[in-house]
Amino acid sequence: MKKLQTFLTVCCSCLICNNLYSQRIETVNIPAGTFYMGSTDATAGTDESPIHPVTLTYSFRMGVTEVTNAQFEEFMPSHKKYRGKNGLSCNDNDAVVYVSYQDAVDFCTWLSKKEGKNYRLPTEAEWEYACRAGSYTPYNTGDALPEEMCKNQVIARDYQPVSLKVAQSAPNAFGLYDMHGNVEEWCYDWYGAYSSEAQTNPVGPDEGEYKITRGGSHHTPVQYLRSATRMAMIPEDKHSLTGFRVVESDFNPISCRIDKEKAFFLPPIPYVIPPSNKKIPFYKHNHQPSLTWCDNGDLLAVWFSANEENSREMAVLSSRLKKGTRQWSEAELFLKIPGRNLTGTSLFNNGKGELLHLNGVEAAGDWQNLMMILRRSHDNGLSWSKPQIIASEHTKRHQVISGTSRSKEGYLIQACDAGPGSHDGSAIHISKDEGKTWTDPWDGKALPDFNKDKQGSTIAGIHAGVVALKDGTLMALGRGNSIVNQEGKKRMPMSLSHDLGKTWTYSPSPFPPIDGGQRLVLMRLNEGAILLVSFTDHPQRTPKKEKGLTFTAADGTTYTGYGMYAAVSYDEGKTWPVKKLLTDGTTRFLNGGAWTGHFIMDATHAEPRGYLAGTQTPDNTIHIVSSNLYYQFNLKWLEKK
Template sequence: MKSTAMAVAMAMTVCAVATGSEPIKMVDIPAGYFYMGSRALGENFDEGPVHKVTLTRPMRMSATEITNAQYEEFFPEHRALRGKNGVSADDNDAVVNVSYHDALEFCKKLGQREGRIYRLPTEAEWEYACRGGTYTLYNTGDWFPDSCHKSQRVARDFDPVSLRVGQFAPNAFGLYDMHGNVEEWCMDYYGPYTADEATDPCGPAQGEYRVTRGGSHHTPVKYLRSANRSAMLPDDRHSQTGFRIVESDAELQHSGEEWSVPAVRRDISAGEFMWDTPSDTPFYLPPIPFVVAPQCGNGVPFYRHNHQPAVTWCDNGDLLAIWFSANEENGREVTVLSSRLKAGCGEWEEAREFFRVSDRNLTGSSLLNDGNGTLLHINGMEASGDWQNLAMIARRSHDNGATWSAPEIIAPEHTRRHQVIAGPSITAEGWIIQACDAGPGGNDGTALHISRDGGHTWEDPWDGAPLPDFSDGGVGSTIAGIHAGVVQLADGSLMALGRGNSIAGSDGKLHMPMSISRDMGRTWTYSASPLPPIDGGQRLVLRRLNEGPLLLVSFTGHPQRTPETDRGMEFTAPDGTKAKGYGMYAAVSFDDGRTWPVRRLVTDSVPRFLDGGAWTGFFESDSTHAEPRGYLCATQTPDGIIHLLSSRLHYRFNLAWLLEAMQ
């Protein structure tokens, strides 16, 4: 980085913008050049390639982040948000819970009063200013001092922490809190770097996300590095992001085609597909993997843990599956990948990136074909890491998933009850119902979100009450069990089955909880179902088949956590013989869940050694053993074929195959 003693001396010149609150101190930063980015290893692939950036104009940047008092001089209503999540309560704390647009509006109002132009820094300006002449991981060196950490960790619940600006020593340019305290909005749309040298770059001309920089409180220190890049939806607001400002001599202009982000459109058929007529002939195909690793070097991030799938059918005859890929489930590297089984093909395509917001945890995805030519994608979106405090977004596709609309925030609060579960459905009233885990614990239950306008606005009918004691059933406003499947019954009521919150039955054993709501999710009554409970690494499917009956796919117990005496169920083979079986089974109910007379292991009895991926790992399948664990999702195509996905494998069968067990 070009820097001289004179330049540093210039940088230390401090001017103040007069406000009714504490003045905004502005620091002069000289023009110069530097090399932007990092080695771009692993999850930090978006930080490369390293490229030379020249900033031809000196700038004045606020020495600290904008504070509550400074922001509220123009927006006094923001005071109601002080102290939310236990942070940013005082006048001189960095302001948070402001969107990108809020930050721009502050710059506009300040500029109108001062007769000057204020804006957010570009991403290049921010990194140049943060580094202050360094190329180490932090402007303090390759380690960030413990005295500056401010509780830098992933925490499911925020600890009260001071966000007072300027508590620690500034960098060589006289800027405070460039690492940590709060993330800071930048001007740029988020987009890929190129290796080309750039002069006064200001990012892509279009995009879906804006860049944030610097990391925040409750964030692992590695995300505070000078080169680290994060992205946010510009409408998003949460307790970890604020901003600082730059005084400019002119409005910025986008700098060239090399920065534009090309539209991505996959080669996907848009034609009509002629589905076969549903058949009464039993049908079962051996499982095949749908999680197919991408080829090395193609730029698709693919991590060691691939989990929590969702699946839908497309009008062109394809199947579309998505899942998250991560090293750690609560990590910030999480990305959502997809694969496609094209009509008439026998193998799934290799994985491609489907949805990513850089440095945000994206736990929980669902897909729905609304039957009118639209695919709906719903996803959780964290402010940082972990999967507890998620907002929810939605996207739409009208061309079988070739392109998708920009993400729309449908549940803006980063909070519990937003961890999306695969398997939304449409009620008889035309409403979409979407289940979400109500918390991060195994017994936190399931929330229900309802949209009456095609997925644009949503409500959670929860009354705020905690889950009740399930020892005697009871009544509550949250579904019993996490990862629940929800269906509408013939009388218009809702039924749900879930994992955890098990209820003792008349036999004295624990059973899977059943929840019934007769008021569209406002209240639920609980009872013991006739089905065995499930546990870690297992998620059930509950849906109504095209033919009318209900389908449940679940597990006979947990291979490690269920007592051996309770493990397994008795099944009837097509030849009438009975045997105890273990693992994944499918059950059919013709009376809206009161009884499940059809139960069959999901196996064709052929001995196989299979890799179930994720938490399942390797297992043997034969006449009495099916997949022991897996996060399940399913769709049924118009030809009647049930497509069941576990954490890695795709099973195909029809209702006639299930009914063989009754013959």
């Protein structure tokens, strides 16, 4: 590498000036490695943070310089009409400008066919890794750029003629020229916010409005030439500031896109992102989420934020995952009624172009005596109607649980905690008119008896999930009110109702009970199966000898796993042949938020507890949030051995 760098430094000026040389794309090897991407520089935009570790598991070759006029015009002779426009990029060995993103992509395709190699634009991670060349200072030259590298930083409202000749100053440690300035360079990726999570071979969002450019250009303040500076550009735009360089690599970024027809599980990421706007009420305890899909392809998550769960400062916040991206937006205010506790929230896409938001509202600062309100959105959750009171009395049985669903008849079903205690069970409210009016089937008299084969008016277990079976029966699973099975083990209670919630019968389910800081998800999948997401046990309250469940590994062997798992039933809850621990086996140190805190995920450990909420998008992707983390996978991954 040192010999190559020396040769390039000494001989490049004469080679570049040779027209025969300028027709060829010269590349240099960039080794595989790990670096920290991004910046917290005071002059940076917020999109340069957080700094996060990135590993590139492959080496690649990168163009020593930007593509020149002579090189590009061999592909597109008509481009010569841009030579000298605004007094810039006049000569063969000047960096080409006035190229759109597609122009650059088409050049790479042409060059690949011409040379029998795999050329493309660099990913944003490849570009920054190659630019830094092992450095972590603002520039790969240190804290500042040498004066010779600032020759084109003429700040003028009307551009002045400056040379865009490539390789006129020393290369970086990898042998690359003009990584700071000269012209901006198109990258492969769509523009998107960074995640704090470690990434391997990242390729940016699946979709977007803007493409990434890197490196800064002539007529640009020097601080915008830093290694971490990122810019967005409309793909169809072309101007005198932007050109490109190529990468030669067998790594295909398209192969990293999610193929939703195949099994996939994505690494969990936070969705509770503290707001930079200090006017938004963001407190230390963020908990009890709900989640839904929007008709425009976005996901919308909401949760309450408070210092204490029974306090009056509580606010409901939201975060959005825009279609095609993998980074949630910062928290925004979703609902706040000053001085009132707002425990209990549910979001629901009714499949008719409308989102519903149901919430409890306390008269004071607790979660016992709540009324219920409903709001509607017809613009994917960007704006909401005024609150409609749907259960006016401040009383028990009104603490909304995430997981609104439909009965066989098409009625809306909303589960609510029946009381503030951990064994008070759950109620349901039913609407036969798309949420305009609601009724509680309970007659107000019968008290529940949650023992096996008994009958009551309330679902066994708080925080219940409710799903309608194909014959019209309602099935519910909940936390607490455990029932002992024939083997003498406590099990999560299963409640069944054949009369739309007027009466329920109870039996032990096959699943271990859950406890404080834990809430399950029970939902009907688009494919027809029923999905349960729950926990193997409680990390603090279950004796060690009873901890964990038995799972089957890909090689057919069994192992004991701990934490969050999914179970699938194909016969309306009679059997659950699929049980899978919600981990891909990669070791990660994660923050579950709220009551969960930090934990280690690995091959036998998943998130130990959390309040779960879930939804499934029309493309059959399953989305689960816990108290702080977002999970994305599909049924095929659950079924995969």
